[in-house]
Amino acid sequence: MIGETLHEPYMEACGNAVIARGVEINGLQTTNDPIRAGVLHLGDPNEAPGDRLFYWDEERGWAYSRCVPGESPFDVVDKMTWFGDRVLPTPEQLAELVATLLGGAKLMTSFIGPDFRRAGDDDGLETYLAHYATALEVA
Numbered sequence: 001m002i003g004e005t006l007h008e009p010y011m012e013a014c015g016n017a018v019i020a021r022g023v024e025i026n027g028l029q030t031t032n033d034p035i036r037a038g039v040l041h042l043g044d045p046n047e048a049p050g051d052r053l054f055y056w057d058e059e060r061g062w063a064y065s066r067c068v069p070g071e072s073p074f075d076v077v078d079k080m081t082w083f084g085d086r087v088l089p090t091p092e093q094l095a096e097l098v099a100t101l102l103g104g105a106k107l108m109t110s111f112i113g114p115d116f117r118r119a120g121d122d123d124g125l126e127t128y129l130a131h132y133a134t135a136l137e138v139a
């Protein structure tokens with residue numbers, strides 16, 4: 001697996017953890033242009049993707065948003081509510097945050113994305129993401 005797609009197993013693990021918390025996911029998208037990012041679409045898996053989504057990218061971490069029909073979720077980054085205190089929480093930590101947010105609890109959030117890192121930084125992110133790729137290969 002090349003570095004450009006290392007985030008896909010992480011996104012899949014996050015989706016599975018969110019589903020395990022009882023939250024329905026009806027779509028997962030990833031991209032690596034211009035940076036690695038992914039989207040978990042909320043909703044009934046038997047229906048078309050809804051407008052609620054959770055977005056992740058390798059520089060700012062996780063955000064919650066609604067997507068206007070016809071818009072790519074990767075094009076509404078400036079309209080997102082960012083949450084979390086790190087770029088890569090474990091899938092279980094993310095699932096807890098998602099359940100908390102959807103349950104109506106208030107979290108520390110911001111409309112300005114955090115600045116955890118820059119794409120290409122030599123900070124161990126590749127190793128952390130590779131852990132999820134290896135875990136999927138073993139399973």
